[in-house]
Amino acid sequence: MGADSLNFDMHSSDATAAFAARLGPLLRPGDTVLLTGDVGAGKTHLARHLIQSILVVPEDVPSPTFTIVQTYDTRQGPLWHADLYRLTDDTEVEELGLAEAFETAICLVEWPDRLGPLRPQDALSIHLDAGQHDQARVLRLTSTAVWRDRLGAILA
Ligand SMILES: Nc1ncnc2c1ncn2[C@@H]1O[C@H](COP(=O)(O)OP(=O)(O)O)[C@@H](O)[C@H]1O
Ligand SMILES: [Mg+2]
Known part of the structure; x- marks a missing residue:
């Protein structure tokens, strides 16, 4: 199956936040969004604003760097936010229960290269790259x- 690629220029962290808040309401359980890019690219920033756009009860969205997984109740169902940076092999991914979560929750995954064969086939990938200036x-x-x-709704 072919994959489509689309580029979006974000001129500020607010622009990325607004983009994330448009994407959030389009997601539903069974959807996985893979977030790639260097440390500091804005993966957690994007995930945070996406999650906050659909949370049932407003709350802080910390980086899952140390906890590996944070879970949330959203208006679209359960959501898992994972940062797999510190994992070294895919048995650890299985122990986290991510394979089940890919079926039953909305999953946002930073450092998805750690997923190995567990990487969902139909995931949406978002790669963040540096732009023309700091922001x-x-x-x-x-x-x-x-x-x-569904992405058509974002482009419109
Ligand atoms: N256009 C932008 N989009 C996303 N983040 C940005 C942008 N401009 C500046 N930033 C800042 O870059 C930082 C990205 O940090 P973070 O999201 O933790 O990165 P990562 O999770 O990719 O390591 C945040 O402080 C964010 O405010
Ligand atoms: Mg991060």
């Missing part, structure tokens, strides 16, 4: 056909 980022969305209609 600029380029988001590259790569997705399969299942996302096409």
Whole structure:
């Protein structure tokens, strides 16, 4: 199945936050968003604003760097926010219960290269790159056909 790629220029952290808040309401359990890019690219920033756009009860969204996984109740169902940076092999991924969460929750995953074979086929990938200035980022969305209609709502 072919994958589509689209680039979005974000000129500030607020622009990325606004983008995230448009994406959040489009997600539902069974959806996985893979966030890639260097340390400091804005993966957690994007995830935080996405989560806050759909939380049932407002709360802080810390980086899961140390806890590995944080879970939330959202208006669209359960959400897992994972940062796999510190994992070294995919048995650890299985122990976290991520394989089940990919079926039953919305999953946002930083450092998804650690997933190995558990990486969901139909995930939406968002890669964050440095832009033309300190506060600029380029988001590259790569997705399969299942996302096409829903992402249309963001592009409109
Ligand atoms: N356009 C932008 N998009 C996202 N984050 C940005 C942008 N400009 C500046 N930032 C800042 O970059 C930092 C990214 O940190 P973080 O999200 O923790 O990165 P990562 O999780 O990728 O390591 C945040 O402090 C954020 O406010
Ligand atoms: Mg992070």
